Amino acid sequence: MGSPTDEELMDRFCDGEHAAFETLFARHAGRVQGFLTRMVRDGPLAEDLLQTTFLSVIRARGRYEPGTRFTPWLLTIAANAARDALRRRQHSEAYSQESDPLPSSVAPDVGDPGMRKRIENALQQLPPEQREAVLLSKVEGWSFEEIASMRGISTVAARVRAHRGYEKLRLLLGELGEA
Incomplete structure (x- = not known):
């Protein structure tokens, strides 16, 4: 076994x-x-x-x-x-x-240290609830149902937190010249 x-x-x-x-x-x-x-x-x-x-x-x-x-x-x-x-x-x-x-x-991990640093900096500008939702969904691979269950919120609320976090990240990274 x-x-x-x-x-x-x-x-x-x-x-x-x-x-x-x-x-x-x-x-x-x-x-x-x-x-x-x-x-x-x-x-x-x-x-x-x-x-x-x-x-x-x-x-x-x-x-x-x-x-x-x-x-x-x-x-x-x-x-x-x-x-x-x-x-x-x-x-x-x-x-x-x-x-x-x-x-x-x-210290940034391997890969493109400049981009990793920009992403890390952008993540830190998110409110903690949005940062957590983005990290759990994108980095840890959690479903919105799992995030909702963990936080005691609705699945819709978890999805909204993550979506707002993604949108803000896009704006922040766009401001840094990244498409």
Whole structure:
């Protein structure tokens, strides 16, 4: 038989098998960190939030419902941690009157670094709900139904958030001379 599914591993972890958690962490840490980095655009903060996310998995294991799809559940925890961090950062920046709200410590991946940087900068200009909808639908491949379920909103609302995000990205990237 092949390797166990994420859901089987989570069930085993809930039953006290710590090695199952280590396997889940190894499988998903990179993907979750990439998602968090795109959400908060701060490498060290994303690393902290990765730890927070998996600590939340440990704490929430008693509330994990058998049969729940693991990856959407995990990314929901990560998205909530990112949103909380963005809210805290926004609050502290408003309080301290700093003029540069976006750290630029994330190195672009391989590919066209200039275009990647323009896309990352444009993503950061989206409201968090739109940025999350765009990242989940385009980068993570989630359906609007999954996004709606995660956020507790209608599928139409999820689609509208993503659509508005795509439109704003098109405008922002168009302003940068990209068609």
